[in-house]
Amino acid sequence: MPLNNFFGQTPKPQPPEMTGLIKISGCDNPKRCGDVIFVHGLGGHARGTWHPQERHDDDNFWLTWLAQERPDLGIWSFGYKAEASEWKGSTMPLFDRASNLQEYLENSDIGKYPIIFIAHSMGGLLVKQMLRNAQTFQKKAIIQQTKGIVFLSTPHAGSRLADLIEKIGILARTSISVDELKAHIPQLRELNEWYRQNVDFMEIATKVYFETKRTQGFLVVDPDSANPGIKDVQPTATDDDHLSITKPTSTNNLVYKGVSQFIKQQLLTNLAIVEQSTPKVKENNSSVIFENPDGQVPLNSPFYIERPEVEIKCYEFILQPGALIRIKAPQKMGKTSLMSRILDHSKQKGYRTVSLNLWSQESLTDLNSFLQEFCAILSKELGLEEQIDKSWKRRLSSQVNCTNYLKDYLLKNINIPLVLGLDDIDKIFPYPEIAQEFFALLRAWHENGKNEEIWQKLRLVIAHSQEVYVSLNVNQSPFNVGLSIEIEEFNATQIKELVQRHKLNWSDTEIGQLRGMIDGHPYLLRTALYQIATGNLTLEQFLKVAPTDEGLFRGFLHPYLSLLEGDKLLKTALQKVIKSDIPVHLDYAQSFKLRSLGLIKFKGNEVQCLCNLYRLYFRERLSE
Numbered sequence: 022m023p024l025n026n027f028f029g030q031t032p033k034p035q036p037p038e039m040t041g042l043i044k045i046s047g048c049d050n051p052k053r054c055g056d057v058i059f060v061h062g063l064g065g066h067a068r069g070t071w072h073p074q075e076r077h078d079d080d081n082f083w084l085t086w087l088a089q090e091r092p093d094l095g096i097w098s099f100g101y102k103a104e105a106s107e108w109k110g111s112t113m114p115l116f117d118r119a120s121n122l123q124e125y126l127e128n129s130d131i132g133k134y135p136i137i138f139i140a141h142s143m144g145g146l147l148v149k150q151m152l153r154n155a156q157t158f159q160k161k162a163i164i165q166q167t168k169g170i171v172f173l174s175t176p177h178a179g180s181r182l183a184d185l186i187e188k189i190g191i192l193a194r195t196s197i198s199v200d201e202l203k204a205h206i207p208q209l210r211e212l213n214e215w216y217r218q219n220v221d222f223m224e225i226a227t228k229v230y231f232e233t234k235r236t237q238g239f240l241v242v243d244p245d246s247a248n249p250g251i252k253d254v255q256p257t258a259t260d261d262d263h264l265s266i267t268k269p270t271s272t273n274n275l276v277y278k279g280v281s282q283f284i285k286q287q288l289l290t291n292l293a294i295v296e297q298s299t300p301k302v303k304e305n306n307s308s309v310i311f312e313n314p315d316g317q318v319p320l321n322s323p324f325y326i327e328r329p330e331v332e333i334k335c336y337e338f339i340l341q342p343g344a345l346i347r348i349k350a351p352q353k354m355g356k357t358s359l360m361s362r363i364l365d366h367s368k369q370k371g372y373r374t375v376s377l378n379l380w381s382q383e384s385l386t387d388l389n390s391f392l393q394e395f396c397a398i399l400s401k402e403l404g405l406e407e408q409i410d411k412s413w414k415r416r417l418s419s420q421v422n423c424t425n426y427l428k429d430y431l432l433k434n435i436n437i438p439l440v441l442g443l444d445d446i447d448k449i450f451p452y453p454e455i456a457q458e459f460f461a462l463l464r465a466w467h468e469n470g471k472n473e474e475i476w477q478k479l480r481l482v483i484a485h486s487q488e489v490y491v492s493l494n495v496n497q498s499p500f501n502v503g504l505s506i507e508i509e510e511f512n513a514t515q516i517k518e519l520v521q522r523h524k525l526n527w528s529d530t531e532i533g534q535l536r537g538m539i540d541g542h543p544y545l546l547r548t549a550l551y552q553i554a555t556g557n558l559t560l561e562q563f564l565k566v567a568p569t570d571e572g573l574f575r576g577f578l579h580p581y582l583s584l585l586e587g588d589k590l591l592k593t594a595l596q597k598v599i600k601s602d603i604p605v606h607l608d609y610a611q612s613f614k615l616r617s618l619g620l621i622k623f624k625g626n627e628v629q630c631l632c633n634l635y636r637l638y639f640r641e642r643l644s645e
Contacts, residue, residue, distance in 0.1 A: 039067040039077065042125045045096040046088030052337045055135040055168070055288040056095040059084060060122075061267070062142025062175075067100030070141060073268045083269045083277050090272075090281060093333055094288070095134070099125065099144075115208075119150035123160065126151075132162035135288050135369065138170045139280060141267045142242065145175025146209065149216045156219070166369075169226035169287040171280055173266050174242040177213045177249045217250055228283050229256035230276055236262040285329070311523070311555055314547035318358040320365055324522055324547065325358065326515050331506055335359070336366045338504045339440060342477030343470020345463075345503030348484040351619025353544035353577075354508045356484040360442045363482055367440040372480070375402040378444035385452045391459070392423040399427075399441075405434055420462055427466070432475050440480040447485040461497035486617060510541030510622070510631070519546055523554040531560055538567055540632035542619070548573055568637035578638055581618065585643060595620060596643055599636045604629040 047053055061070035068077040071084055088096045099122060102113075113121065126132065138148045148170055155163045220227060231247035232240065241263035248256045259266055259275055269277040312318075318325045338344050346363065348356045357378075364374040377398060384394045393409050400407040412430060413422045432439065443463075449456045463483070469476035483499065511519065516536055520527055527535075539545040552558045552573060566572040585592040594611035604627035607615070612628050615621045620635055621628045630636040 039098075039100040040102065041100060042129050042131075043067045043098045043100055045084045045098055046094075047092060048095040048097060048129075050093075050095065052093075052340045053095045053134055054093045054333065054336055055137065055284075056097060056131055057087065057137045057139065057284060058126075058131070059096075059098040060138060060140040060144035060148055061098075061100070062140075062144045065141065065144070065267075067098040070267050071098065073270045075268075083272075083274075086272055086277070087281060087284070091284065093337060094284070097129075097131075101147075115146060115150050116154070119147055119154050122147060122151045123154055123163065126163060127160075132166050133370070134166065135168045136163070136166045137168060137284050137287055139173070140170060140175060141173040142175055142263065145170070145172040145177070146212065149212055152223070152225075153212065153215055156223075164223055167223070167225050169228065169283060171228045171230070171283060172247070172249065173230050173276070174232045174247055174263050175229075175249075176209070176242045176246045178209060178246040213249055220251055226283070226287050227251045227254045228279065229254060230259050230266060230279070231256050232261050232263050232266050233258050234260065234262040234265075236264060311551055314544060314551050316357075317361055318355070318547075320361060324519065326511060326519055326543070328359075328508070328515075331359065331508070332362065334504065335363050335506060339363055339367055339480055339482070340370065341480075342438075343467060344480040345467045345499060346482045346506060347500060347503055348482065348506045348508065350486065350508035351617060352486045353542075354510075354619065355543050356486070356508060357444055359506070359508065360444055360482050360484050364440055364442050367438070367480070372438045372440050373403065373435055374440045374442070375399060376442040376444060377402075380445065380448040385449065385455055388455050388458055389419040391455050392419045392462075395459075396423060396426045396431075399431060403431060403435065403439075405431065420458055423462060424465070427479075428475060432478055435478070438478045438480055440482065442482045442484075444484045445486075446483050450485075457497075460499055461494070463499040464497050464502065467499060467502060486619075511543060511546065512541060516541055516546065519550060523550045525550065525554055527560075534560065534564060537633060538564055539634050542632060544577075545574065545632070545634065568634050568641075574634065574638075578635075581620065582639070582642055584618070585639070591615065592643060595639060598628060598630055599640050599643075601629075 042058075048056075059067075059071060061067065066075070066077060068082075068084075069075040072079060072082040076082075084096050084098065088094070101118060101121070140148045152164060152167065154160070227249065229247060229249065229251075231244050232242060234240075244256065244258070257275070257279065261276075266276060272278070272281075312322055312324055335346055338346055348359055350356050360376070364376060368374050377395075381394070384391045393413065396409055397407050400409075408430060409426065412426045414425075417425070449459060463481060466476060466479055467481060470479060481499070481503070513536070517532055520532055520535070535546075535549065539549060549558075549563055549567075553560060553563060558573075563573070567574065585595060590608075590611060591614055594607050595615060597605055597607065598615070598621055604624040606627050612621065612623075615628070616623065620631055622631050
């Protein structure tokens with residue numbers, strides 16, 4: 022809100038008009054992960070408002086810094102006329118301007134991707150009114166895709182400065198924009214009450230910053246007015262006035278860092294804590310809700326530790342026509358949790374998703390039965406009537422029938438991409454005849470997408486633990502094409518983050534003791550922290566019993582013990598590893614089998630035990 026003119030100072034040269042949605046960066050990227058839209062306030066400018074020197078022709082400002090940090094996002098700025106005085110130009114009532122913004126969003130296809138709004142002053146009121154209009158007129162895409170709003174000094178209850186301006190003689194005719202900012206007018210209270218009542222239902226995260234310094238002698242938006250009153254949202258004070266709060270001068274600025282982190286949380290990870298029927302521990306008068314660590318980490322879990330370099334890559338890749346993603350990691354490392362998030366991201370983009378991991382032994386004895394069951398389950402998951410008897414031609418091979426059924430019936434009857442997740446496919450490996458033919462089909466369907474539009478709708482995500490030992494023609498294997506993802510153990514930073522999310526106030530020494538026993542294995546860490554955080558064990562007790570049959574991992578480790586005792590070569594290889602205090606060299610085949618099991622990790626061309634737990638446990642139990 023530029024105030025110099027109101028107080029008799031020489032006006033600055035006005036920048037050229039920039040109205041509508043202004044593209045800053047990444048706005049034409051069809052593979053972007055989301056859109057961030059900046060909305061200025063009263064008397065603002067689409068670029069100048071956000072620039073430290075209020076320049077409109079210089080790209081060295083925080084919108085482009087965000088773009089460099091997050092090239093996977095579209096960065097926009099909405100410019101509109103909202104002058105404080107009718108002498109400086111016409112303006113619109115808030116309701117009309119909100120409809121105007123909504124039209125710009127729709128015309129730019131905003132709503133295909135998740136959205137974050139960064140709004141200053143009256144811009145925050147404008148965004149709230151736009152969402153209210155969208156709800157009234159059933160514009161569901163905008164509401165569903167809006168994931169968060171950052172309010173910068175937004176007068177949710179009206180700004181007292183509007184009253185002051187009205188009394189200044191030289192501005193005898195205030196515009197409707199100023200009139201609507203008068204302190205505590207019923208319309209603003211009603212709008213804010215609507216937002217408070219609907220924000221949880223709309224699942225929109227809110228972050229608030231407010232000024233503490235005066236502008237030309239006045240606190241434009243006081244802390245009370247800046248607070249929208251959203252449950253669990255604590256407004257953050259800044260060392261800024263009403264103008265400088267929108268103009269970070271470096272990436273170390275409080276507002277810049279906070280907005281950057283907020284965008285990351287809302288567009289890549291969901292850190293919201295949701296209630297589940299699991300034990301609760303009270304701490305500092307608040308409830309911490311813990312989850313049983315077995316199985317997939319729920320989509321809305323606060324205990325899911327992000328691997329942004331992996332997730333961003335997968336989220337971008339799955340949007341490509343005919344995409345194929347291969348996820349490989351030892352058991353209980355997070356393959357299913359990652360796959361579920363890829364499928365959920367795809368669903369948010371409007372795609373159909375199906376996840377299959379039911380590989381029954383009965384169907385795995387015969388190729389024709391296996392492919393018919395595969396097609397039947399897929400039909401059911403897509404809500405389509407199963408027509409296998411009608412479509413399966415006796416004179417055609419099972420592979421051709423399956424391909425035709427998928428192409429001519431299933432894909433033909435859905436008009437949007439289908440993301441098919443195939444989990445635990447290593448369960449098919451022991452059946453070489455079926456594995457060879459089925460994996461050849463997956464490869465063929467993927468290759469078909471390079472030439473046929475209908476096959477481009479099919480996107481594949483496959484996950485397995487073991488190394489692929491099925492004999493496959495290099496041109497018929499799905500394991501050497503597409504995007505390969507290997508999930509690694511958590512690093513020191515991620516381990517510390519997981520400890521903190523379990524509300525354990527541990528020192529670096531204590532975290533180091535935990536890591537010294539189980540390293541960064543996700544399942545082992547979550548199991549240990551769950552038991553400690555819920556009061557079933559202390560860290561000292563855990564460390565004492567962990568490598569024994571009294572410990573938490575007996576059920577997890579016994580199958581490994583049985584497998585090793587049944588494979589002399591593998592057993593001998595692991596014995597060599599656990600007897601050495603330094604990395605050792607193993608036969609290529611044995612080292613990759615042990616890594617597939619998750620028992621070792623590579624150190625260059627040599628290997629060592631994944632963690633001390635395995636070393637201690639198997640050293641005592643593997644007979645000579």
